[in-house]
Amino acid sequence: MLRLIIVKTLRALLTVLMCVTLVFVVLRLSGDPAETLLPENTPPDTVAEYRATWGLDAPLPVQYVRYLAAALRGDFGISFADNRPALYVVLERVPATLLLGGTTFAVALLIGVPLGIVAAIRRNTAVDRAVMAFAVFGYSTPNYFLGILLILLFAMQLRWLPSSGSETWQHMVMPVFTLGTAAAGTLARFTRTAMLEVMGHGFIRTARGKGAPPGYAILRHALPNAAIPVVTVIGFQIGGLVGGALVTESVFAWPGVGRLLVNAVSGRDLAVVQTVVLLVASTMVVANYLVDLAYGLLDPRIRGGGR
Amino acid sequence: MSVVMGRRRAAIPPAILVALAWLAAMVLVAVLADALAPHHYTTQNLRARLQPPMFWGGSWAYPLGTDSIGRDMLSRVIYGIRFSILIAVLGTLIGAVLGTVLGAIAAHRRGLVEEATMMMVDFQAAVPFIILALAALAFFGNNFWLFVLIVGLDGWERYARLTRGLVLSAQDSGYAVAIRTLGAGPVRVYAGHILPNIASALVVQMTLNFPGTILLETSLSFLGLGIQPPLTSLGLLLASGRALLLNAWWIAVLPGVVIFLTTLSMSLVGDWLRDRLDPTLSH
Numbered sequence: 001m002l003r004l005i006i007v008k009t010l011r012a013l014l015t016v017l018m019c020v021t022l023v024f025v026v027l028r029l030s031g032d033p034a035e036t037l038l039p040e041n042t043p044p045d046t047v048a049e050y051r052a053t054w055g056l057d058a059p060l061p062v063q064y065v066r067y068l069a070a071a072l073r074g075d076f077g078i079s080f081a082d083n084r085p086a087l088y089v090v091l092e093r094v095p096a097t098l099l100l101g102g103t104t105f106a107v108a109l110l111i112g113v114p115l116g117i118v119a120a121i122r123r124n125t126a127v128d129r130a131v132m133a134f135a136v137f138g139y140s141t142p143n144y145f146l147g148i149l150l151i152l153l154f155a156m157q158l159r160w161l162p163s164s165g166s167e168t169w170q171h172m173v174m175p176v177f178t179l180g181t182a183a184a185g186t187l188a189r190f191t192r193t194a195m196l197e198v199m200g201h202g203f204i205r206t207a208r209g210k211g212a213p214p215g216y217a218i219l220r221h222a223l224p225n226a227a228i229p230v231v232t233v234i235g236f237q238i239g240g241l242v243g244g245a246l247v248t249e250s251v252f253a254w255p256g257v258g259r260l261l262v263n264a265v266s267g268r269d270l271a272v273v274q275t276v277v278l279l280v281a282s283t284m285v286v287a288n289y290l291v292d293l294a295y296g297l298l299d300p301r302i303r304g305g306g307r
Numbered sequence: 308m309s310v311v312m313g314r315r316r317a318a319i320p321p322a323i324l325v326a327l328a329w330l331a332a333m334v335l336v337a338v339l340a341d342a343l344a345p346h347h348y349t350t351q352n353l354r355a356r357l358q359p360p361m362f363w364g365g366s367w368a369y370p371l372g373t374d375s376i377g378r379d380m381l382s383r384v385i386y387g388i389r390f391s392i393l394i395a396v397l398g399t400l401i402g403a404v405l406g407t408v409l410g411a412i413a414a415h416r417r418g419l420v421e422e423a424t425m426m427m428v429d430f431q432a433a434v435p436f437i438i439l440a441l442a443a444l445a446f447f448g449n450n451f452w453l454f455v456l457i458v459g460l461d462g463w464e465r466y467a468r469l470t471r472g473l474v475l476s477a478q479d480s481g482y483a484v485a486i487r488t489l490g491a492g493p494v495r496v497y498a499g500h501i502l503p504n505i506a507s508a509l510v511v512q513m514t515l516n517f518p519g520t521i522l523l524e525t526s527l528s529f530l531g532l533g534i535q536p537p538l539t540s541l542g543l544l545l546a547s548g549r550a551l552l553l554n555a556w557w558i559a560v561l562p563g564v565v566i567f568l569t570t571l572s573m574s575l576v577g578d579w580l581r582d583r584l585d586p587t588l589s590h
Contacts, residue, residue, distance in 0.1 A: 014426070015429070018426065019434070023442075026442070136571065136575065136578075140570045141567055141570075141571075142563070142566055144529045145545065145566060148559050151552065152552050152559075152560075156552060236432075239433065239435045240435065243435035243436070243438065246526075247526050250530055262441070262530050270446065273445040273446070276438070281430075281433075284434050285433060287433075288433050
């Protein structure tokens with residue numbers, strides 16, 4: 001287990017370093033900031049001074065090391081739109097996104113996993129087909145379209161729910177539904193497949209054969225074995241939620257990181273964009289790292305030797 | 308006809324037939340947009356603004372209604388289909404070619420090249436692609452071909468991972484060894500012999516990727532960061548109807564229904580193809 005943790009930790013750190021390097025390369029490729037940011041007729045000595053101030057006159061390797069050092073200190077530059085350090089601008093949006101994403105994640109898990117289990121147990125019945133139909137609809141419906149349909153129905157026609165903002169719990173209902181449908185559908189589908197695979201194995205038959213009631217056989221024997229593929233998909237779902245949050249937050253004017261990123265991209269507020277990208281990338285690396293470690297806990301075979 | 312033959316042919320389920328028909332219709336509309344659209348998609352008629360569709364009190368002149376500056380929604384949806392399908396097809400091809408080539412190179416060279424490629428694959432799989440796409444658009448600005456390229460990069464890692472695995476196992480199979488022994492160079496071995504053998508798995512992967520590519524393009528266009536006016540896309544159309552939902556629901560709902568039916572059809576066809584052609588891919 002220790003070896004596994006060390007290898008995975010090194011890999012995660014390397015991935016984050018790669019991401020920071022990539023952002024640095026892209027930033028330098030995308031043009032000379034002195035030319036893009038300063039007005040066109042800026043006198044040459046002002047341009048030179050600007051370069052010196054921001055260290056743009058130094059050789060690239062020196063700039064790279066400085067960039068890394070700054071990133072380690074959490075210094076990602078100043079947001080043009082806001083005139084404050086980009087890190088603050090981004091961090092103050094994080095709670096709203098975590099609230100929306102966390103709630104959605106919990107709801108999707110609570111709906112998707114049981115649906116998948118039920119579909120697997122009642123294989124080839126109407127229940128199974130209904131769950132699979134929900135799953136296919138869930139991940140085929142574009143979330144911006146689902147969001148707009150919900151607004152049309154529940155905010156404009158029925159006037160039950162507010163269409164934008166984040167003041168009360170009612171504001172969360174439609175964004176959570178919009179964001180969670182695809183995740184719940186995917187989870188239901190994978191849980192079903194994983195359960196069906198496990199239930200075909202001999203040990204379930206053995207458990208049933210020695211007189212274990214079906215419910216017990218499923219809970220005690222099938223679920224723990226089906227957990228590994230499901231945990232993998234849960235890891236991927238976190239990425240899907242982050243991507244989906246961009247659109248969902250924009251549709252419902254939810255004041256989170258996703259909406260901030262969309263606005264920063266339209267305004268080309270590069271400091272904010274790179275902060276969000278690095279933040280999301282590191283979060284995803286950490287999430288995958290935890291999923292990898294969860295494997296170790298769930299599967300004694302992986303715990304032993306590393307992969 | 309014997310029962311055995313009937314079973315071997317395994318009739319296409321009706322839902323898949325409908326999905327295939329819808330996809331064929333979409334491709335036809337995309338190809339024949341110029342002939343099918345009754346108006347040009349930018350032609351305005353300010354005297355016919357916000358006309359409802361035909362069965363909701365509209366007229367034959369504008370069967371799907373008009374938008375806020377009197378542009379024919381039918382024509383706009385037709386051209387939206389053309390641009391969205393075009394970008395999705397080009398994007399899928401870009402991702403498939405790039406990923407397949409990188410995957411094959413990784414399997415051929417092994418060692419450091421393989422390690423580096425697989426690390427990039429892992430990284431790409433970990434970070435939601437839409438974030439990277441947005442960052443690229445912010446850093447490099449937006450133009451049509453750059454946008455197509457960015458959309459195309461989505462999913463390359465899946466082809467790379469798949470191809471690497473398939474090539475590694477194909478390399479040791481009898482036919483590849485035989486051809487290599489005959490003195491064929493690597494390009495001939497890969498393109499001429501291994502590729503045809505792994506093609507069905509790649510085609511299944513392309514079908515499964517296609518809905519994601521459409522969703523990526525339409526999402527970015529919906530956010531105003533993809534296709535830029537005066538060009539149009541289904542996502543952009545939907546976004547333009549957002550502010551008018553209460554007065555003119557059709558502007559947002561019609562393109563949304565088209566996107567939904569297209570991604571749904573492609574998902575159904577992709578799942579069906581995977582189950583039929585390539586049992587090893589099913590999870």
